[in-house]
Amino acid sequence: MDVSIIGSGYVGTTVAACLADLGHDVLNVEIDEDIVATINAGEAPIHESGLEERIAEHAGTNLRATTDYDEIRETDVTFLCLPTPQTDDGALDLAPMRAGAESLGRTLAEKDGDHLVVVKSTVLPGTTEEVVGPILEAESGRRIGDGLEIAMNPEFLRMSTAVEDFLEPDKVVLGASSEGAAGTLRELYAPILEREETDLVETDVREAELIKYANNAFLASKVSLVNELGNIAKEYGADAYEVLAAVGLDDRISDRFMRSGLGWGGSCFPKDVNALRAGAREQGYDPDLLDAVVSVNDEQPRRLVALLAEHVPLEGARVAVLGLSFKPGTDDVRKSRALDVIEHLRERGAEVVAYDPVAIENVRPDYPEIEYADSADAALEGADGAVVATDWPEFDDLAFDGMANRVLVDGRRIDVDRDALEVYEGLTW
Ligand SMILES: NC(=O)c1ccc[n+]([C@@H]2O[C@H](COP(=O)([O-])OP(=O)(O)OC[C@H]3O[C@@H](n4cnc5c(N)ncnc54)[C@H](O)[C@@H]3O)[C@@H](O)[C@H]2O)c1
Numbered sequence: 001m002d003v004s005i006i007g008s009g010y011v012g013t014t015v016a017a018c019l020a021d022l023g024h025d026v027l028n029v030e031i032d033e034d035i036v037a038t039i040n041a042g043e044a045p046i047h048e049s050g051l052e053e054r055i056a057e058h059a060g061t062n063l064r065a066t067t068d069y070d071e072i073r074e075t076d077v078t079f080l081c082l083p084t085p086q087t088d089d090g091a092l093d094l095a096p097m098r099a100g101a102e103s104l105g106r107t108l109a110e111k112d113g114d115h116l117v118v119v120k121s122t123v124l125p126g127t128t129e130e131v132v133g134p135i136l137e138a139e140s141g142r143r144i145g146d147g148l149e150i151a152m153n154p155e156f157l158r159m160s161t162a163v164e165d166f167l168e169p170d171k172v173v174l175g176a177s178s179e180g181a182a183g184t185l186r187e188l189y190a191p192i193l194e195r196e197e198t199d200l201v202e203t204d205v206r207e208a209e210l211i212k213y214a215n216n217a218f219l220a221s222k223v224s225l226v227n228e229l230g231n232i233a234k235e236y237g238a239d240a241y242e243v244l245a246a247v248g249l250d251d252r253i254s255d256r257f258m259r260s261g262l263g264w265g266g267s268c269f270p271k272d273v274n275a276l277r278a279g280a281r282e283q284g285y286d287p288d289l290l291d292a293v294v295s296v297n298d299e300q301p302r303r304l305v306a307l308l309a310e311h312v313p314l315e316g317a318r319v320a321v322l323g324l325s326f327k328p329g330t331d332d333v334r335k336s337r338a339l340d341v342i343e344h345l346r347e348r349g350a351e352v353v354a355y356d357p358v359a360i361e362n363v364r365p366d367y368p369e370i371e372y373a374d375s376a377d378a379a380l381e382g383a384d385g386a387v388v389a390t391d392w393p394e395f396d397d398l399a400f401d402g403m404a405n406r407v408l409v410d411g412r413r414i415d416v417d418r419d420a421l422e423v424y425e426g427l428t429w
């Protein structure tokens, strides 16, 4: 099938490379010329395991990038993989989606054949049919249902395992406006749907939109719940990891997303939970539970710093922050809990020396005044205390000999040699 993909960030690039791998002819349409040049040179614009080799294999044959929307007319299906950021007050910002839909609509005005437009971005219920659809109709002069079809197909990939998640998903959710649109998507995804492990969910468009938010809200809530239980466990002097490991044996609960500690960050959970809260309020419903999910998450970095302060007077202290990315395996620092830890440490007068194996350059521009070390050992050298903010595997081998005080507060339950420390405190154990 001839497929075009608008937006070539984490999702658009991964989807493009994977669809090319499934044998489709794929065109990436992207406004950033550097990204276009990178893909056409056979390289990956983002770091994801398995992506570089797929782009290298398909670029120049069945994968190509362009800044020119007109080339979309040569394709049958277009995926919108545009950003859906949050506004300053946490609501969903649809400006990039509107702009992309307008450009696409103008392009489709000059296409005669059938075309299917698929929203893959995370959008609130109603956006596909009440915002994107009308823009497409207005700009193209065409009618949905008359050769122009629209569908919503949310994406569940995680950063750092994006390729594997796309090609081997638990589920594919298709919300289509017509049986024809659903059929085209089933055909496009055929090799993935043939896997026994992939469940196919076919729904109306607004259910598909909400499934994505419900999925992320559920996972974020699960982590906040394990964090609250962990905080309670700590008060009782109990080990939350032992407790939650036992709880996770109940298959109604499952043992996944049970790691308590510093909380959730990243480019998705914070903005999606906030968009759902803002959307719910707009609909007249107060999402009290989701409000609490966010406030538990906001408190964890403060709790970590308070715990350190019980052992190290923070005013003027040199504190090593180990890990900056929002989770291991990525250099993404968007809404990373590590940044909140840095803020709280600095508010309390500490001098921060930070280390991360890959994410330092993404933090430095916003935090030019803190010190950066080029290894964990260097960060710990002379430190009065240290905190673990990201569970990078290399931190399991930390050595503490160089520290002025061997005090470590661990926000992620890494596997360190606790006997080598004077003080080891876990955030929830
Ligand atoms: N990152 C994830 O792990 C993930 C997973 C699932 C779903 N999502 C959702 O997918 C969507 C895209 O997320 P992302 O992380 O890929 O975003 P991103 O910011 O990494 O990429 C978006 C890309 O779109 C390009 N772009 C912006 N306006 C454009 C336009 N008018 N025409 C062409 N290109 C344009 C940008 O230059 C950028 O490269 C969001 O709704 C997000 O919530 C993200």
Ligand SMILES: O=c1ccn([C@@H]2O[C@H](COP(=O)(O)OP(=O)(O)O[C@H]3O[C@H](CO)[C@@H](O)[C@H](O)[C@H]3O)[C@@H](O)[C@H]2O)c(=O)[nH]1
Pocket: 122, 155, 156, 157, 158, 159, 160, 216, 219, 223, 256, 257, 258, 259, 260, 261, 262, 263, 264, 265, 266, 267, 268, 269, 272, 326, 327
């Ligand atoms: O037991 C756990 C599991 C996760 N986290 C934290 O939760 C955050 C999110 O982790 P993860 O879900 O692995 O990262 P993302 O790449 O942001 O993926 C989420 O967000 C994507 C964008 O919407 C979705 O597609 C994915 O399904 C969804 O898992 C990170 O800060 C983790 O440190 C914990 O604290 N404890």
